[in-house]
Amino acid sequence: MPGGFGLYLHWPFCRAKCPYCDFNSHPLGPAAPDPDQWARAYVAEMNRAAALTGGRTLGSIFLGGGTPSLMPPALVGRLLDHAARLWPLADDCEITLEANPGTVDTANLKGFAASGINRLSLGLQALDDAALKALGRIHDSAQGIAAARQAAHLFPRLSLDLMIARPGQTAATLADELDRLFALIADTGAEHISLYQLTLEPGTALHAANPALPDDADQLYIQTVARCRDAGLPLYEISNFARPGAASRHNLLYWQGGDWLGLGPGAHGRLTLEDQRHALGQHRDPATWLATALEEGATTDHTILSRQEDSEERLMMGLRLAQGLPLAALPDPAIIDPQAKQSLVAEGLLADTPNHLQTTDQGRLLLDHVLPRLLR
Numbered sequence: 001m002p003g004g005f006g007l008y009l010h011w012p013f014c015r016a017k018c019p020y021c022d023f024n025s026h027p028l029g030p031a032a033p034d035p036d037q038w039a040r041a042y043v044a045e046m047n048r049a050a051a052l053t054g055g056r057t058l059g060s061i062f063l064g065g066g067t068p069s070l071m072p073p074a075l076v077g078r079l080l081d082h083a084a085r086l087w088p089l090a091d092d093c094e095i096t097l098e099a100n101p102g103t104v105d106t107a108n109l110k111g112f113a114a115s116g117i118n119r120l121s122l123g124l125q126a127l128d129d130a131a132l133k134a135l136g137r138i139h140d141s142a143q144g145i146a147a148a149r150q151a152a153h154l155f156p157r158l159s160l161d162l163m164i165a166r167p168g169q170t171a172a173t174l175a176d177e178l179d180r181l182f183a184l185i186a187d188t189g190a191e192h193i194s195l196y197q198l199t200l201e202p203g204t205a206l207h208a209a210n211p212a213l214p215d216d217a218d219q220l221y222i223q224t225v226a227r228c229r230d231a232g233l234p235l236y237e238i239s240n241f242a243r244p245g246a247a248s249r250h251n252l253l254y255w256q257g258g259d260w261l262g263l264g265p266g267a268h269g270r271l272t273l274e275d276q277r278h279a280l281g282q283h284r285d286p287a288t289w290l291a292t293a294l295e296e297g298a299t300t301d302h303t304i305l306s307r308q309e310d311s312e313e314r315l316m317m318g319l320r321l322a323q324g325l326p327l328a329a330l331p332d333p334a335i336i337d338p339q340a341k342q343s344l345v346a347e348g349l350l351a352d353t354p355n356h357l358q359t360t361d362q363g364r365l366l367l368d369h370v371l372p373r374l375l376r
């Protein structure tokens with residue numbers, strides 16, 4: 001199976017809701033979720049999923065959220081042990097947990113490492129205290145740096161998440177912040193960074209506040225891409241940078257059209273079964289998800305994608321990657337308009353490669369313009 005097979009588990013709770021975030025994440029109320037009940041729900045969903053996919057080797061497991069670093073480490077251990085009973089794990093299985101620096105300490109980080117997590121993805125978001133405050137984060141930059149240093153001792157692989165093109169950011173302040181970031185990377189040996197351009201997502205508090213974003217956001221992005229390359233972490237996907245060989249295997253499943261199970265509130269998965277591409281989605285509301293997972297099952301959407309839908313999705317994801325995708329990766333290569341492809345090559349937006357589709361640096365910036373033109 002090209003692209004491999006992975007498991008995504010979604011933990012939908014956070015200590016507080018960040019004003020920019022439209023993920024399926026909910027601030028924890030006074031009553032903490034019951035770990036035993038949630039464990040039984042994930043186990044029940046894993047058992048259902050294994051009935052479809054048993055025997056396949058897991059190349060990655062990703063605990064995302066929300067803030068999975070709020071999960072008790074014993075719960076994480078119970079879920080990872082159960083996954084390993086249901087599916088063989090690859091020898092080099094990548095097992096990632098997303099962590100918010102305001103929720104970690106030596107004890108829970110040690111617990112996650114002991115439970116089998118071998119890659120920590122730490123949400124620094126910024127290395128500037130005023131910006132962290134404006135973003136509604138529950139930690140300051142000193143806590144972020146301390147968490148990265150602790151994590152570096154405990155996990156073989158470390159990734160750092162930040163947001164760029166934030167209100168008030170300029171080329172000069174970004175340059176200073178990237179200096180601090182690369183100093184931290186040198187210090188911790190972090191092998192991977194995700195640098196997302198801040199987006200005002202409809203329905204969020206930040207969108208309602210409508211702050212001015214930098215006019216030169218594209219320039220800030222270009223500056224960031226160049227600095228990451230010079231620091232030895234070249235871009236491999238629009239927002240992701242890694243040392244050679246350290247790309248996120250789990251995220252590559254999404255971008256290279258692999259198969260993955262998505263379990264937990266609002267999680268989505270893709271499975272290839274008998275040569276057909278299945279798209280599966282689970283109940284979004286945490287209480288509904290919990291109740292259905294414990295009873296009849298939490299899957300609420302199950303569609304079989306047409307060859308055209310499958311091809312369009314693979315194209316959309318594959319063009320995000322620096323390496324692009326082979327035309328042969330599309331179940332229906334006829335979705336591509338060869339004349340449009342030639343025009344995009346002439347305009348410098350696509351590389352001139354006969355059996356392959358690959359955006360140039362400029363084309364990657366204009367992906368929303370490139371994609372619809374490429375389709376017949």
Ligand SMILES: C[S@@+](CC[C@H](N)C(=O)[O-])C[C@H]1O[C@@H](n2cnc3c(N)ncnc32)[C@H](O)[C@@H]1O
Pocket residue numbers: 014020021022023064065066067098099100101122123124125161162163196197198199200201
């Ligand atoms: C699930 S969160 C990471 C883990 C943890 N919840 C945290 O915030 O530290 C995933 C990442 O998405 C990014 N993100 C969320 N909302 C965003 C937005 N509106 N624009 C750009 N990036 C965003 C953040 O960088 C965040 O680290």
Ligand code: SF4
Pocket residue numbers: 013014015016017018021022023025065066067100123
């Ligand atoms: S950014 Fe992270 S911590 Fe903040 S609300 Fe979203 S998922 Fe939760």
